[in-house]
Amino acid sequence: MKKTLTFLCLLISITSYTQTTQPNIVFIIADDLNDWVQGLDGHPQTITPNLVELADKGITFTNADCTAPLCAPSRASFLTGKTPDYTGLYLNNPYNCDNFRDNFPPGTHIITLPQHLKDSAGYYTVSLGKVFHCEADQVDFDVTTTDPCAKELSWNKYFGFELDQTVSDAGQANQQGVDGMKWSKIDSSLVSDMSDYTNVDSALLLLEDYSANPSAYCDKPLFLALGIKKPHSNLYIPEQYFLDYYIDDFYEVPYPYNYNDPAGNYPYNGVVTTPLTDPAYTDFASLDSLIKEQVAQDIFRDLKLWPNSVTPLPNIEPGLTNSQRRAILGKSKSANAIMAYLAGVRFADDQVGRFLEGLEAYPEIYNNTIIVFISDHGFSLGEKQHYGKGTIFETDARVPFYIADLRSPVKKVCSRPVSLLDIYPTLSELAGAPEPEFPDGSAYLDGYSLVPLINNPDLQWERGSLTQIRNVLGGNVCFPQNAIRTDRFRYMEWHSNGAGDGDGPCDEANSFTLRTLYEIGANREVDPYEWYDLSDNPDYEPVMDYLHEFMPEGGLYLQKTLKTLISVNGAVCLYDNDDIIKLKSKLYNTSGTLLNGPALSNYTFKWTNNITSAIFTGRNYNFNMNTISAAEYAANKRIIFYLNVTDNATGKLVAFDIKYIYINTANVPAVTFDLSLAGTTMSISDYTLTGSYTNTSWKFGTVYTTEEYLPGPYTFSSPGTYSIKNTIFYGNLASCKVVKxxxxxxxxxPLKLSASNSFIAYPNPADNILQLQFENIISDVHVKITNTLGQHVYAEKFNGEQVELKINTEHLAAGNYVLEVIADNYQHSELIEIQH
Incomplete structure (x- = not known):
């Protein structure tokens, strides 16, 4: 009995230790990576399988914003847990790499994330690659203390690497970009010379050493910050990471068109270029000159002017004018720029994969590790005539953000608005560290722990994520330009230097503010490209008034606030002019808990709308449609209700919601269209859509769906009869739809240019091997396999004469694919299926 009790006590002790052991933390920071990541829907042809794998093991935050759209201020912000307004850093220059803390105003109290984990939670902290802004310098590293366990400042250990000169020389020798955005397709053998590759090698060696010699790391849990420099320019990327459409030689005959044409064509016949308004850039043209001054256009201009430097012009096609040839060259060069960026993204993803695979070799580390992956900010590729970063628009501010707790890997997705400021408090809580404080004992951090959202991604959560910059361009540089992102809207305030536009003296008394507002949508379902500025629409004044409260001068600055939601009881598709709209409200506190009973008596609920002057106070509101005049009823497709919730004790606004209610039964949509077929390519024409609607979708056969308003040509992969279905959603219920x-x-x-040969693909469905048996000998065969997203997942050339080919498909996920075989005067494609 005594032995049994002793064993039981020992078992309890071991179990208790295992449950309370602090997790290792790996913090991976990419550079200039926007939302062109699989799962974030930024670009349909991006290839990031390793980030997909990471996302499958944790939570993806789909609406994450940086605090500053440049490297130095963003990194200084999320690594100190403070906004640029506090750090005083809004730009990359000037920046002191030698003494990190000299970058802040004198007397500024700074506690970095690694410093806090090291000093307050007992972590051994390592910096590897670009973490703070200067990757080669020993940024915030104590070089005087020899004992690594007693280091001051941020790090116990520091590694820094610069771009290998071999890579730089190779890129410069075959420079294919323009000033400001240099890129080059370099030899595949140089991949191991890339600095990110070297960084990952060093990280894996460190893991090996940490596993074998924990005492060398002070017997502490590990905090490893790993910088991935790509897709930051210069984009000198090994050739194997580029899409096959990339043009190496603009004089190649026939001309190798590299962009998807016409736009919307599917399967893709080139790289998908940046979506633009029609006509192009009307969204940019409509902006005030004060705002345009904040948007760097130098790379856009260089790409636009590049065709003028091409002498002689390639023929491209007979009968084209020189102007037409230059236009095609310009599109092709811009498409190459996009593919260079995609290659940088794919390379960065590959390095993440190498690290994850290496980490798995040490299960005692892997199974007790939290991995955080972010980018420091986004990047534009032609939106609003802008390539690069440095604006407060969504393209420059939105970032990928994953947290994977490998102790309990579960895939989750959260669409709540979050900020990179939230990393510091989140990791502090997960590490068991106390919250950092100012010397006076007040709370230090500006962000919020995301642990509640990790536990419940659907938790009600209301805050405005702040992005700031004091612009890098000439012009209005005196005051920060600020953006707020909530779950539905992006609201921006642009401040002039003084009374006039341009680079006048700083005159705060006469500075004026312009506003822009875009309804992007929680799932990017409304205006994902920020094409439609709502700031001049008086119906959105209440929205802007509320969002202004999250600005630095507002009453909700850096605060989580209450969340109110409007719902409708007994909703119908479209309300008639004698109906009653039964509106209800719910109110959640800052912890996401629904308030009920006496707690609600502390708040006043005020209802207004955009059509009548009616004001109603109360939690629920029955709105009588007959209070709308016949003329207003006929002229409007919807009525917008606003709900303001104020705190009775302070009189301050603490919650707000807006609800669209669709009215008038005469507005049921009607749709017509015609179909035409050229070979196996179908086109939609004479498309008409009347009435009011909220969204549309198309389905071609059983495989392809799209939410484009009017899809481009679609090429079928095999003969057959296909249903072409257009669904129009409208009104107030998901079930309200018209289907044509x-x-x-x-x-x-399909796609057969020559009947001189044929082949059989077998077995189909295939498992790990797909064989192609040709009827006759065929020479120099290109084989490509494309998934249903249009992404090339396999490409290989078989030189010489062939009659049978074997293709290894074991790396392909189960699903449908398009197999394409191309040879001289021969092209054929068919649908294949992979089953494992």
Whole structure:
């Protein structure tokens, strides 16, 4: 009995230790990586399988914003847990790499994230690659203390690497970009010379040493900050990471068109270029000159002017004018720029994969590690005539953000607005560290722990994520330009230097403010490209008034606030002019808990709308449609209700919601369209859509769906009869929809340019091997496999004469693919299926 009790006590002791052991933390920071990551829907042809794997093991925050859209201020912000307004850093220059803390105003109290984890939670902290802004310098590293366990400042250990000269020389020798955005497709053998590759090698060696010699790391849990420099320019990327569409030689005959044409064509026949308004850039043209001054256009201009430097012009096609040739060259050069960026993204993802694979070799570390992956800010690729970073628009501010707790890997997705400021408090809580404080004992951090959202991604959560910059361009540089992102809206305030536009003296008394407002949508379903500025629409004044409260001078600055939601009881598709709209409200506190009973008596609920002057006070509101005049009823497709919730004790606004209610039964949508077929390529024409609607979608056959308003040509992969279905959603319920279907029959052999040969693909479905048996000998065959997103997942050339080919498909996920075989005067594609 005594032995049993002793063993039981020992078992309890071991179990208790295992449960309370602090996790290792790996913090991976990419550079200039926007939302062109699989799962974030930034670009349909991006290839990031390793980030997908990481996302499958943790939570993805789909609406994450940086605090500053430049490297130095963003990194200084999330690594100190403070806004640029506090750090005083809004730009990359000037920046002191030798003494990190000299970058802040004198007397500024700074506690970095690694410093806090080291000093307050007992972590051994390591910096590897670009973490703070200067990757080669020993940034915030105590070089005087020899004992690594007693280091001051941020780090116990520091590594820094610069771009290998071999890579730089290779890129410069074959420079293919423009000033400000240099890129080059370099030899595949140089991949191991890339600094990110070297950094990952060093990280894996460190893991090996940490596993074997924990005493060398002070017997402490590990905090490893790993910088991945790509896709930051210069984009000198090994050739294997580029899409096949990339043009190496603009004089190649026939001309190798590299962009998807026409736009919306599917399967893609080139790289998908940046979505633009029609006509192009009307969204940018509509902006005030004060705002345009904040948008760097130098790379856009260089790309636009580049065709003028091409002498002689390639023929491209007979009958084209020189102007037409230059236009095609300009599109092709811009497409190459996009593919260089995509190659940088793919390379960065590959390094993440190498690290994750290496980490798995040490299960005692892997199974007790939290991995955080972010980018320091976003990046534009032609939106609003802008390539690069440095604006407060969504493209420059939105970042990928994942937290994977490998102790309990579960895939989750959260669409709540979060900020990179939230990393510091989140990791502090997960590490068991106390919250850092100012010397007077007040709370130090500006962000919020995301642990509640990790536990419940659907938790009600209301805050405005702040992005700031004091612009890098000439012009209005005196005062910060500020943006607020909530779950639905992006609101921006642009401040002039003084009374006039341009680079006048700083005159705060006469400075004026312009506003822009975009309804992007929690799931990017409304205006994902920020094309439609709502700031001049008086219906959105209440929205802007509320969002202004999250600005630095507002009453909700840096605060989580209460969340109110409007719902409708007994909703119908469209309300008639004698109906009653039964509106209800819910109110959640800052912890996401629904308030009920006496707690609600502390708040006043005020209802207004955009059509009538009616004001109603109360939690629930029955709005009588007959209070709207016949003329207003006929002229409007919807009524907008606003709900303001104020705290009775302070009189301050603490919650707000806006609700669209669709009205008038005469507005049921009606749709017509015609279909035409050229070979196996279908086109939609004479498309008309009347009435009011909220969204549309198309489905071609059983495989391809799109939410484009009017899709481009679609090429079928095999003969058959296909249903073409257009669904129009409208009104106040998800079930309110109109469906228009037509059928089309494809009878010709798909994509066959020559009937001189044929092949059989077997087995189909295939497992790990797919074989192609040709009827006759065929020479120099290109084989490509494309997934249903249009992404090339396999490409190989078989030189010489062939009659049978074997293709290894074991790396392909189960699903449908398009197999394309190309040879001289021969092209054929068909649908294949992979089953493992």
């Amino acid at each position: 279907s037509q059928s089309i029959t494809v009878s010709e052999p």
